[in-house]
Amino acid sequence: MQTYEQSLEQAKQFLLEHDDFLVVSHIQPDGDAVSSTVAVGWLLSCLGKKFTLINEGSIPERMQFLLMSDQIVNMEQNPLERTFQHVICVDCADFGRVGLTERYFDNNAEILNIDHHPTNNGYGSVTLIKPDAAATAEILYDLINISNVTWNQEIATAIYTGLLTDTGGFRYSNTSPKVMAIASKLLDYGVNGPELSEQLLESMTHAQMKVLTKALRSLQMTDDGKISWVCITPQDMIDTGAANEDLEGIVNYPRNIQGVEVGILFKVINDQAVKVSMRSAGKVDVAALAQSFGGGGHVRAAGCKIEGAMETIVPEVIERVRSFL
Numbered sequence: 001m002q003t004y005e006q007s008l009e010q011a012k013q014f015l016l017e018h019d020d021f022l023v024v025s026h027i028q029p030d031g032d033a034v035s036s037t038v039a040v041g042w043l044l045s046c047l048g049k050k051f052t053l054i055n056e057g058s059i060p061e062r063m064q065f066l067l068m069s070d071q072i073v074n075m076e077q078n079p080l081e082r083t084f085q086h087v088i089c090v091d092c093a094d095f096g097r098v099g100l101t102e103r104y105f106d107n108n109a110e111i112l113n114i115d116h117h118p119t120n121n122g123y124g125s126v127t128l129i130k131p132d133a134a135a136t137a138e139i140l141y142d143l144i145n146i147s148n149v150t151w152n153q154e155i156a157t158a159i160y161t162g163l164l165t166d167t168g169g170f171r172y173s174n175t176s177p178k179v180m181a182i183a184s185k186l187l188d189y190g191v192n193g194p195e196l197s198e199q200l201l202e203s204m205t206h207a208q209m210k211v212l213t214k215a216l217r218s219l220q221m222t223d224d225g226k227i228s229w230v231c232i233t234p235q236d237m238i239d240t241g242a243a244n245e246d247l248e249g250i251v252n253y254p255r256n257i258q259g260v261e262v263g264i265l266f267k268v269i270n271d272q273a274v275k276v277s278m279r280s281a282g283k284v285d286v287a288a289l290a291q292s293f294g295g296g297g298h299v300r301a302a303g304c305k306i307e308g309a310m311e312t313i314v315p316e317v318i319e320r321v322r323s324f325l
Helices: 004-017 031-046 095-104 136-145 153-166 177-188 193-202 206-217 234-240 286-291 310-324
Strands: 021-025 051-055 072-074 084-090 105-115 126-129 227-232 262-270 273-280 301-307
Touching (some): 004 126, 004 136, 021 031, 021 095, 031 051, 031 072, 031 084, 136 177, 273 310, 286 310, 301 310
Parallel strands (some): 021 051, 021 084
Antiparallel strands (some): 262 273, 273 301
């Protein structure tokens, strides 16, 4: 089995030996997904490569300050008219997370898989996976460093954004000494840490506040106080004018209740499916829990999509969580 350093070198060679790349991240992209997408785009531009950045949907408004974010194609609004032989997937825990962008992959496409999720199954021709990395942006920091390119404030801000959001403002258990050392270096490049924290973690839109209020009204808890959950319906989204990006962080509210081991957000997608987001206090491996439903993620943060109606899915998930306690 090759070392991380060997994987980095192999990924670097993939970028150098090929051209005309398609760069994709996971559906409903978060801070790490967006920052990793633009970081790869920036690196490819430094290497003189052609590339197309794409996502199944739109980029969260609060991320649109990042360099090249305006170049990420929303395929729902601007479908492409071609396919690509060379594809770079960033922050996609499994292949299904690329969503509908798969239609732009050649049948025999060569894929570079860059990710930090422990549940990643190693899809692709070349894999650069580091499960103990705090974010995919941390891996890209290393890849950029071995690529003989010159750092600037914009790319440093992008990498910092990925680290900041995936560590919960450097509060989660994945905040390693290496993460803090990287953050310190990025600040040296001129990153405005307090401003990013305010924009990405603190400020809320009116829609976010309204949908959070709706969610908290649905708050429930098991009798032993170890599992707590909230639910969001399509009507809640309509009533509050919220977008999917406005739901980020809501799952932490049931999780943060004293004594709760697992907090859950159930979001009804439609009559046939529910998205389930889970957060653990540390005792329960929610990545394994999500995998049991066909999903994945991290030990303390994971999710899945379950086919069925909310009324049957909620009790089924709660019972599965009980078995993990």
